[in-house]
Amino acid sequence: MKLNAIEKALMNNPARAVLQRRYEAALLRRLGGRVAGKRVLEIGCGRGVGTEIIFERFGAGEVHAFDLDPDMIDQARRRLARYLPNRLKLYVGDGAAIDEPDASFDAVFDFAIIHHIPNWKDAVAEIARVVKPGGKFYFEEVTEHALGRWFYRTFLEHPQSQHWFNKEKFVAELERHGIVVGENLVERFFGDFIIGVGRRSRSNNVEN
Template identity: 60%
Template structure:
């Protein structure tokens, strides 16, 4: 499910970018380390703020960044045009049907996109499929605790059924064989869950 104009406005502004760069990215790095020299997939890249951090701060060798919304991919291409084709590929894509072979990536990043997916379990299955054994899944997600709030329901559009708590999200990862263990934390009263899982 694509973001509506309100959420696009909220996500595509300097305050959101600063929060992602100075808070979320360092938190995920502390939980899961860097990805230096690795082949990385980013699902739901938006305008490419996180993509740039994966390339620079996390040190990925190459990144395939995808988004369901062609408008976001166009913005990301404009933002990231300085990166050569051997380091960065941007494409329109669906996290429930990733166009990649099994065990293609050393790491996958999710900066709050899977809560937009109606059958979010299918997205996690695909991430598990494309991760190599020992590969890492870095995630920051919005939980049902947040989505049930008046502000989210009034101004944004999300699936209303089959939503997840932080615990339910992690339990599904563990069931698939992506071990999170203690490498997770919830923030803002349970509105957000952050973590890193390793594929067995």
């Protein structure tokens, strides 16, 4: 689901960009390393700060990035004009039905978007489908612990509580689709946020 006006203001904000650049990117890089020269997908790219980080801090060669909200894609297009069209493809798309071929990316990045998708397990299945065997999934996510807080319930809009996840549910769903996280994950702020990197195993078997 798209962000409401309050969350959009919180996200499209210099403080969020500083946090993403200085803290989240550094932690993700420590957990998963760079993706130098690689082909990367970013889901829910918002106004494109994460995409910039994937080029500048992670060294990606080519990035495809999409968001459900056309207004976000317009903002990202302006921010990232220097990478278009040779190294970047930007488009409106849905993380629960990713418009990309199977096993076509070396890495997928998720900066806080999957908790916005009611059928979040479909997004996990789609990520596992498009990442190459041996490829990586970098994620920063917001858990049910945060979404249940008064501030989130009062001011922000998210899927209903039956669609929320915690660390265990999220990791179990990734691992069911062959994305192994193991200990490569940290919890922050009393478990409100999880930041980690999984690696797609080489087999395609989904455990039921």
